[in-house]
Structures are given as C-alpha cells and as structure tokens.
Amino acid sequence: MTALRTVTSTRRLPEVDVVVVGMGWAGGIIAAELAKAGLSVVGLERGPDRPADGEEFTRKHDELRYRVRHGLMQDVGRETWTFRHHDGEAATPMRHLGAFLPGTGVGGSSTHYGGNTARFAPWEFEMRSRTVERYGEDAIPAGSTIQDWGLTYDELEPYYDRFEWAAGVAGRAGSNPFEGRRSRDFPLRCHPDPETSTLFGEACAGLGHHPFPMPLAILSEEYTNPDGVRRGACVQCGDCAHFTCAVDARGDARVVSLPVARRSPKFELRADAEVLRVLHDGRRANGVVYQVEDGTVEEQPAGMVVLAAYTFNNVRLLLTSGLGRPYDAASGDGVVGKNYAYHVHALGTAFFSDRTFKKYMGAGGGGQAITDFAADNFDHSDAGFIGGAQVMVASGGGAIGSLAVPPGTPSWGAAWKDAIRRWYDRSLSVSALGNVLAYRANHLDLDPTYTDSHGDPLLRITFDWQPNELAIASFAEARIREILTAMEPDHLVTAADSGHFDTVPYQGTHNTGGAIMGAEPRTSVVNSWQQMWDCENLWVVGGSAFPQNGTPGPTGTICALAYRAAEGMQTYAQRPGMLA
Amino acid sequence: MAAFFTPAETAAVEALAERIFPAAPGSPGAIELGVAGYIDAQLAGPWGQGAQMYRKGPFVQAQDAGHGWQSPLTPAEVYRSCLRSLDDAARRLHGAPCADLGADHLDAVLTALAGGELEDFREVGGPAFFGMLRQNVIEGLFADPVHGGNRDMGGWRWIGYPGVASAHGADYQREVARHGVPYAPEPSSLR
Numbered sequence: 145m146t147a148l149r150t151v152t153s154t155r156r157l158p159e160v161d162v163v164v165v166g167m168g169w170a171g172g173i174i175a176a177e178l179a180k181a182g183l184s185v186v187g188l189e190r191g192p193d194r195p196a197d198g199e200e201f202t203r204k205h206d207e208l209r210y211r212v213r214h215g216l217m218q219d220v221g222r223e224t225w226t227f228r229h230h231d232g233e234a235a236t237p238m239r240h241l242g243a244f245l246p247g248t249g250v251g252g253s254s255t256h257y258g259g260n261t262a263r264f265a266p267w268e269f270e271m272r273s274r275t276v277e278r279y280g281e282d283a284i285p286a287g288s289t290i291q292d293w294g295l296t297y298d299e300l301e302p303y304y305d306r307f308e309w310a311a312g313v314a315g316r317a318g319s320n321p322f323e324g325r326r327s328r329d330f331p332l333r334c335h336p337d338p339e340t341s342t343l344f345g346e347a348c349a350g351l352g353h354h355p356f357p358m359p360l361a362i363l364s365e366e367y368t369n370p371d372g373v374r375r376g377a378c379v380q381c382g383d384c385a386h387f388t389c390a391v392d393a394r395g396d397a398r399v400v401s402l403p404v405a406r407r408s409p410k411f412e413l414r415a416d417a418e419v420l421r422v423l424h425d426g427r428r429a430n431g432v433v434y435q436v437e438d439g440t441v442e443e444q445p446a447g448m449v450v451l452a453a454y455t456f457n458n459v460r461l462l463l464t465s466g467l468g469r470p471y472d473a474a475s476g477d478g479v480v481g482k483n484y485a486y487h488v489h490a491l492g493t494a495f496f497s498d499r500t501f502k503k504y505m506g507a508g509g510g511g512q513a514i515t516d517f518a519a520d521n522f523d524h525s526d527a528g529f530i531g532g533a534q535v536m537v538a539s540g541g542g543a544i545g546s547l548a549v550p551p552g553t554p555s556w557g558a559a560w561k562d563a564i565r566r567w568y569d570r571s572l573s574v575s576a577l578g579n580v581l582a583y584r585a586n587h588l589d590l591d592p593t594y595t596d597s598h599g600d601p602l603l604r605i606t607f608d609w610q611p612n613e614l615a616i617a618s619f620a621e622a623r624i625r626e627i628l629t630a631m632e633p634d635h636l637v638t639a640a641d642s643g644h645f646d647t648v649p650y651q652g653t654h655n656t657g658g659a660i661m662g663a664e665p666r667t668s669v670v671n672s673w674q675q676m677w678d679c680e681n682l683w684v685v686g687g688s689a690f691p692q693n694g695t696p697g698p699t700g701t702i703c704a705l706a707y708r709a710a711e712g713m714q715t716y717a718q719r720p721g722m723l724a
Numbered sequence: 725m726a727a728f729f730t731p732a733e734t735a736a737v738e739a740l741a742e743r744i745f746p747a748a749p750g751s752p753g754a755i756e757l758g759v760a761g762y763i764d765a766q767l768a769g770p771w772g773q774g775a776q777m778y779r780k781g782p783f784v785q786a787q788d789a790g791h792g793w794q795s796p797l798t799p800a801e802v803y804r805s806c807l808r809s810l811d812d813a814a815r816r817l818h819g820a821p822c823a824d825l826g827a828d829h830l831d832a833v834l835t836a837l838a839g840g841e842l843e844d845f846r847e848v849g850g851p852a853f854f855g856m857l858r859q860n861v862i863e864g865l866f867a868d869p870v871h872g873g874n875r876d877m878g879g880w881r882w883i884g885y886p887g888v889a890s891a892h893g894a895d896y897q898r899e900v901a902r903h904g905v906p907y908a909p910e911p912s913s914l915r
Contacts, residue, residue, distance in 0.1 A: 204890075205888040205889075205890060206868055206870070206914060207866075207867060207868065208863060208868065208871050212867070213776070214776065217776075219775075219776050220776060220778050221774070221775060221776050221777050221778055221779065227791060229790065233787070234784060234786070234787070236784055236786045236791045237778050238778070238792060239777055239792065239793050239794065240776070240777055240778075240792065240793055241776065242792055336897070336900050336901035339903040378897075379890075379895045379896060379897060380895075380896035380899075380900045381889035381890060382889065499904070500884075500906050500907075502896075502906075502907050504885060505889075505899060505900040505907075506896075506900055543866035543879070543883060544862055544863055546885075547866075547883070555838075555858070556743070556744040556834070556858060557746065558746050558748065560744075561745050561748075564883055565882050565884075568883035568885065569884055593782065594780060595780065644788070644789065644790050645790055646789065646792075647791060647792045648790070648792045648793075
C-alpha cells in the first residue's frame with residue numbers, strides 16, 4: 145500500500161458544535177435532533193441538493209433516467225469499490241453500478257428506497273447468545289464472527305417508536321405475531337392491498353403461515369408528525385425504489401428531518417462538499433476537511449464529528465483518516481472493516497393467464513410478508529442453518545424492468561414479443577430477504593491499487609456466500625415455491641442465490657458492518673450509542689454499525705439507532721466522556 | 725437524426741433490433757418504434773460516452789466470474805467495435821453484412837452471437853454484446869418516448885403499460901383496491 149496523501153485545507157472555518165458527514169436518513173435525523181437541542185450543526189453532503197421543485201414533477205419517475213441509468217446513485221466514475229471473493233483472489237473495480245446502489249445527494253439513499261422500515265426481531269440483537277443458549281456453541285457456523293449488538297431490542301424500542309411517528313409509518317400493530325413488544329400502534333393505517341398481495345396473503349394463511357402488511361414509511365393519509373411536519377398521502381403510483389417521491393408521501397431525510405433542522409438558524413447544510421479526512425490527534429476528532437465543486441479544500445472544526453455516510457463511506461473515511469485499528473483478516477486482530485455483511489435472496493414468479501394485476505400501482509415496497517421463517521421463529525434444530533428470511537410479495541413497476549416471461553420462453557424474436565404482451569401484467573413475484581452472518585473471511589479494507597478521482601484508495605470488498613447463507617436461500621426458495629404453488633398458477637419459476645457472489649445483477653442496497661457496535665472495544669468500533677471507543681467525540685452511525693445483518697431491511701433499525709445516537713450526543717454535549 | 729452511428733451502423737442495428745422485436749400484421753416492430761435512433765442518441769450521450777463508469781486502470785480480466793465488466797471501452801466504443809465484428813461474421817457465414825441479410829440468416833447470426841459461437845469481440849465477448857444490444861433494444865421499445873424510441877408509445881400499447889402515473893394525472897388510490905377490474909387508460913408520456 146502506498147502512503148496516503150496528505151490533504152491540506154486552504155481555509156479554516158469557525159468551529160461549530162457538531163459536523164455531520166452525510167445527509168441521508170441517519171445524518172438528517174441527527175442534524176434535526178441536535179439542531180432542535182440548540183447545538184450549532186453543519187451538515188456536509190458530497191452529492192447535490194435537489195430542490196423539490198427543481199425538476200418537473202412528472203420527470204422524477206422517468207424509468208430510463210432513474211431506474212436504468214441510476215440518476216440518484218453514487219457516481220462510480222469518480223469513486224467505486226473493488227471486489228474479490230476471498231483474500232487469495234485479485235480484486236477488480238466494480239466499473240459499473242450493479243449489485244447495490246448507494247444514493248448520493250441530500251437525502252442519500254432515503255430518496256430512493258421502497259419505504260420499508262420494519263423492525264428487526266429481538267432475536268437479531270442477541271443472535272450469538274440466543275443461538276448458543278438454545279442450540280449450543282456448535283450451532284455457530286464455522287468461521288463466523290457473529291456477536292450480540294451490545295443493545296437489546298427492548299432498549300432500542302423507544303427509538304423505533306420515535307422514528308415511526310416522525311416518518312409516518314403505516315402498519316398494523318399485532319399483525320405480525322413474531323414482532324417484538326411495541327409501546328404503541330403505528331401512526332397510520334395500512335395502505336390498500338394490491339391484488340398480488342391479497343393472493344399472497346391468502347396462500348400464506350392457507351399454509352398456516354402468518355401474513356401481515358409490511359410497515360411502510362409512506363403516508364396512507366395526510367399526516368402531521370410530532371415535529372409539526374405536515375405531508376400528504378401517497379397516490380399509489382408504484383414508483384418508489386430508484387425514484388424520489390413526487391408527492392413527498394414517502395418518509396425520507398429531505399422531507400422529514402431536514403425541514404426540522406432548517407428551522408434552526410444554527411444549522412447549515414452544505415451540498416457538493418466531499419469530506420476527505422477526519423482530523424484528529426489519535427484520541428479526539430477536531431473536525432473534517434472537505435472539497436467543494438471548484439476543488440477548494442476547506443476545514444470545518446467541530447466539537448463533535450458524526451460520520452453518517454453510507455456503510456462503505458463511513459468505513460473508508462475511518463481508514464483513510466487513520467482512525468481505529470484496521471481489521472486484519474489473517475490474524476483476526478483489529479476492528480475497522482470487520483464483519484462486512486449483506487443479504488441473501490431467493491425469488492419466485494408465478495404466471496396467471498386469467499388475471500391482470502395492474503402491478504405498476506401500489507405503495508413502494510408494500511404488500512404482505514411473513515416472518516415465520518426468519519430469526520428463530522421456528523425450531524432450527526434440524527434446519528442446517530441459523531437465521532432465516534422474510535418472505536414477501538414483490539412490487540412491480542415501470543415497463544423496461546418488468547418483462548417477466550414463463551420459463552422456456554425465447555429471450556428475443558416473435559415468440560418473445562408475443563410472450564411479453566401476454567404476461568406483462570399477469571405475473572406475481574415473491575422474494576425472500578435472508579440474513580447474512582458475519583465471517584472472519586468477509587471484510588473491508590483499502591485497495592492497494594485502485595484510487596478514486598482524488599487519488600485516494602478505493603474501498604476493497606472481500607465477500608462471498610457462506611454455507612449458512614446458501615442454505616437460507618435454498619430453504620427460502622422452497623417455501624416460495626410452496627406459496628406460489630398454492631395460488632395455482634399456470635407457470636412458476638423460482639431461483640435462489642447459489643455458488644459465488646456476483647457483483648453485476650442488482651440484488652439490494654443492504655450492505656452492513658465494518659464499523660460495528662458492541663459491548664467492548666476489543667471486538668467493536670463503536671459502543672451502543674454509536675460513539676467510537678478509540679475517539680470519544682467521534683460517532684459512526686448507520687448500517688456500518690450492524691455486527692451482522694438481520695432481516696428484513698436495515699432502514700428502520702438504522703434510523704432508530706440514529707435517534708438513540710442523537711440522544712447520546714446531547715448527553716455528551718452536556719457531560720463529555722464515554723457513554724458506555 | 726444521426727448522432728453517433730454511421731449510416732451503415734444504423735442499418736445494421738435496425739436489422740438486428742427488428743429481429744429481436746419483429747413487426748407483425750397489425751403490430752409495429754423495432755424499426756417502426758424508433759429503436760435504432762434511441763440507441764444512437766444514448767451512445768452519443770453521457771451513458772454511451774462512459775459517464776458513471778470507472779475507467780482507471782489497470783484493466784485486468786478477472787479469473788473468476790462475478791467481477792463484471794472489466795473492459796476500458798465505453799458503450800459507444802463497444803458498439804463500434806462489436807458491430808464491425810458482427811458484420812465480419814455475417815459476411816463470413818452468409819456472404820453479406822447484417823443489414824443485407826434476410827431474417828433467417830440474421831436470426832442465425834444473433835443466435836451464434838448470444839451463444840458465444842462468434843470470435844473476435846475483443847475483451848467484451850459476444851454474449852455480453854448481445855446482452856447489451858438486447859437491453860438497449862428493450863429500452864428503446866419501453867422507455868418514455870422523450871428518449872427517442874417507443875414511438876407513439878407503441879411499446880407501451882403493446883404490453884398495456886399506461887406510462888408514469890403522474891403524467892396522466894392518475895390517482896391509483898381507488899384503482900389499486902379494485903381487484904379483477906382491468907385498467908386501460910390511454911397511455912401518456914412525459915412530453
């Protein structure tokens with residue numbers, strides 16, 4: 145590895161109480177909460193600020209520009225990641241976006257998600273200890289480095305609740321019997337059920353499963369949240385994932401958090417400001433240096449520094465700034481870059497010649513799901529794996545990416561042309577989102593060869609499927625097949641992740657770990673308040689803190705952790721020191 | 725309106741795209757829907773010129789699968805190079821460039837391309853070029869007409885997609901709950 149370049153600033157700005165790096169969900173929540181508390185806050189976002197009225201209303205859902213050409217996503221021409229399956233393989237750069245799509249710009253990835261914000265089950269937070277307790281130490285997969293979070297579900301519950309009421313989550317308390325204790329109901333009733341979802345729910349119930357409407361941070365009716373932010377209802381347009389919401393019904397940092405932060409004269413948001421280093425003396429962070437569009441590098445001193453960028457960018461900034469102890473996969477020592485994880489997937493599609501689903505309608509990632517086969521919700525004694533998957537009905541949308549045809553159909557020519565007409569709106573997909581555990585072999589570090597547009601090293605991802613994950617995927621595929629078969633379709637096809645990880649097809653933007661939380665500094669980067677063990681005024685917030693990945697999606701848990709971290713920062717502002 | 729393709733390249737892409745989505749009595753094919761013009765504009769635009777593509781070296785062909793595209797070529801460069809290779813193959817196998825072949829011979833060329841049976845596609849590979857061509861044809865058929873293809877929303881009419889909800893002022897709140905009731909409005913583009 146060549147030595148990291150020295151970044152020098154040409155201008156030192158006045159010190160503020162807090163500088164927040166990244167204006168996505170986590171950064172937005174923290175900016176809002178600290179601004180409300182009267183602290184001076186600067187929010188830095190390396191992507192653009194897209195004003196709500198900056199683009200014609202209808203153009204926001206242009207499928208080519210946003211779903212196909214990734215208009216809201218990180219520009220990998222400037223900075224990408226390198227990838228290898230294991231330490232012995234040569235890493236190559238991901239030259240095009242593929243498996244995952246981190247967003248860029250104010251609002252971050254919250255501006256293009258499906259609105260899914262389900263809580264993790266209590267088991268996820270104590271995966272290691274509960275597995276050992278019920279099945280014995282031998283049940284932990286070989287090479288796995290899973291650990292408890294250092295925080296229980298019950299401790300996080302009040303923050304899930306705050307998030308759900310701030311964002312406006314539609315759901316029905318008690319509908320998922322496997323969910324943890326809730327202090328109160330969701331603030332909003334569920335969305336109408338599309339036909340695909342009703343069919344899925346009936347099939348699941350018939351098999352003895354427990355279908356429930358997935359909680360969605362998408363307003364089912366007009367809503368004013370506890371911060372006084374008022375937004376209108378979803379129009380069921382079907383274009384959530386990959387797109388900004390045209391009516392601001394989907395909860396994201398832009399419409400929920402930043403309006404609150406902006407009420408404070410002591411909050412300032414700077415877009416197109418890319419943080420290059422965290423300044424520190426080894427024990428305390430002093431601020432950050434960042435580059436603006438014209439190439440100028442500025443220094444923003446701060447009493448507290450918060451890294452709230454995407455998982456990868458949090459970890460990379462720690463490494464390029466020389467903060468924390470880098471993880472060494474060979475020895476297992478160190479922590480920064482450790483326990484990188486993801487989600488494993490299975491998918492099935494059923495075709496019904498006598499139905500039309502109007503599947504381009506609906507609320508984002510909505511519809512029904514089951515968690516009968518997730519967490520430890522069934523007896524794993526003979527399962528051959530730990531963890532599991534949420535199984536859910538998938539939402540359709542658009543045209544370019546929604547041309548499913550039955551197995552055996554040619555992929556081009558007259559027969560294909562006729563098949564896409566026949567089946568376009570007559571198919572229904574069910575997907576499964578499964579745990580990826582943490583392993584000694586799966587990790588993040590700085591690439592020794594490839595650099596970004598500034599000359600800084602890219603982050604290198606070392607990752608592959610492990611037997612536990614492939615067993616989850618294959619198990620979930622079998623459950624999907626049972627559910628779809630119960631619907632009596634004309635055709636049916638299922639698939640599951642297998643073999644080795646492929647960076648090309650889109651799979652999901654649920655990358656976690658690398659700056660994990662835990663109960664002690666030897667095995668984690670941050671404590672349960674997301675405060676860095678080695679640097680008490682530095683906070684690293686986001687999916688990077690997950691010790692391993694739970695199921696389903698990470699958004700709700702990231703946001704709950706952000707509310708809790710913001711509370712910890714307020715405590716710290718009054719009384720500095722380690723909070724745990 | 726030509727932007728990137730030479731006339732010969734346009735003719736080749738039209739011929740190939742038409743085999744992927746052929747016209748039939750009463751239904752348009754790729755030529756009539758403007759697919760070649762769409763691809764031409766895309767190749768002349770940011771995507772075709774390598775925007776949002778990491779182009780720093782070294783360029784190493786990975787030994788294992790799963791690493792994705794490792795060629796330094798932009799999409800526009802891929803088309804230029806691979807269309808030439810494809811015409812060479814067409815001449816070798818059937819005695820004429822793609823644009824001058826009949827349907828059966830063109831289908832044979834495309835089948836060989838997709839199946840990896842043709843050589844000389846540089847580091848791209850025949851199947852990868854076929855995948856790119858097929859994807860771009862699908863975009864030209866089903867992307868909003870503002871991008872130059874899907875003429876008169878003929879692609880959308882073919883499958884029954886009405887376009888972006890907000891473009892025709894639709895509010896699906898009521899419609900989504902009406903199960904079993906078809907919804908078939910006149911489609912609307914973003915124009």
